[in-house]
Amino acid sequence: MLGFQDPVADAIGLLRPRTVIGPSLRAVGDWALRFDTFLHVRIGGLVRGTCWLILEGQEPVLLQEGDTFMLGNPPPYVLASTLDASPSPAESVWARAEDGFVRIGPESEEDLYLCVGHIAFDDSNAALLTDLLPPLVIVRVADPHGRRLALLIDLLATEVGVAAAGGPLVQNHLAQILLVHMLRAHAGRTDRPTGWLGALNEDGIGAALRAVHADVAHSWSLKELAEISHMSRSAFAQAFKSHVGVPPLEYLIQWRMSLARDALARDTLSISELARATGYLSESAFSTAFRRVVGSSPAQFRNQARQPPRSATNVAAGRE
Structure with missing residues (x-):
């Protein structure tokens, strides 16, 4: 017997999500990172600071402390301190990660603190969700769901930076909770998408x-x-x-x-x-x-x- 209960839970269960979180980014000064195309969802948020998110085909967006974002089947995009910073490939910078962090510039109490990750789905059913998502969803900290999402990002960032027992399991569950809350925030807007x-x-x-x-x-x-x-x-x-x-x-x-x-x-x-x-x-x-x-x-x-x-x-x- 196949078991079902709720459309969102059912769909996410069928997608068999595989989550990879981190490393987190700490950065000061002028910097820019270019991320390649990725299937299926990227998700993240700012624990501290501000930065620009520049997605091909979209107007640049200034992310502020507490904001969260979700990218559905995103084309290449850039995260940067300023709009005129020259981007470096994120893959090579990420390869330098230590203890769950990538640092750009000297350590500082005023540095940017960004937590990012990606969620991949089973290819045979991925369209159940990805066909409903726009390339970019931003939830501001002042939005109705924003404070809750900011708290989840903060918890996720803490787990990435601490080598504690069960860390990957906690990260995986927090990322999926974050995904569900992002979907709720997106679906609850006046310009909500078509689809289930x-x-x-x-x-x-x-x-x-x-x-x-x-x-x-x-x-x-x-x-x-x-x-x-x-x-x-x-x-x-x-x-x-x-x-x-x-x-x-x-x-x-x-x-x-x-x-x-x-x-x-x-x-x-x-x-x-x-x-x-x-x-x-x-x-x-x-x-x-x-x-x-x-x-x-x-x-x-x-x-x-x-x-x-x-x-x-x-x-x-x-x-x-």
Whole structure:
């Protein structure tokens, strides 16, 4: 049986997030660091000081103490003390890290203190979240969620700088909590995004989404979902597509296939068991739906997922 509970928790669980935090940056004087493109999310915040965030295709943003930021599938970007500072590759500077810190310039009580990290997701389902994110989300410390996020950044920075038992585990959990709060802040804005993330704030549509996630094997009809939302079928269908981007029953199919991809990749259920768990009366009906959405049969997808990644040899040899 596949277990589901809440759309945000379900989606993040399927994404299998892998978090790498730090090193933190301490810097004084003129400096600039250029970061390469990264999949899927970068996240960070200023514990102390100010700096510029310069993202290709966007106006430069001045970050101030307590501000947090999230980058979705970001193009190359620069963090800098001033807009005219000449950037150095961040990778080479990061390689000089000691005790969880990178220092630029002499140690000072007035230095900038920046905590950054990245979160990578399982490629097969990463689009569940990354398709909903703009390239840049800034939450100011004065925003409704800002103080809470600033506290999380401060806690995260403390964990990076202390070699304590369980440190990586704490960092991983704090980063995921930070991600959820950033998503809440983003979805709660007046210019909130389309997709399930923003739709959760709509009482009727959110209720329907939660019902689907609570029982994905149920043979949901448009009439049932509209009743849960306390709307007529036509009004519900129009509102759902407006907020989520696809019709209700298409969303159900896409969510079922996301669950199926995850189960096949981990080889936790047979194809016939997976068909029943995702609400299909036969293996052939499930396979037809899977091929339409994913582009391959369930068996082909599972066999491909069993193949070791190209870098597996290097990882085993300790070269990555």
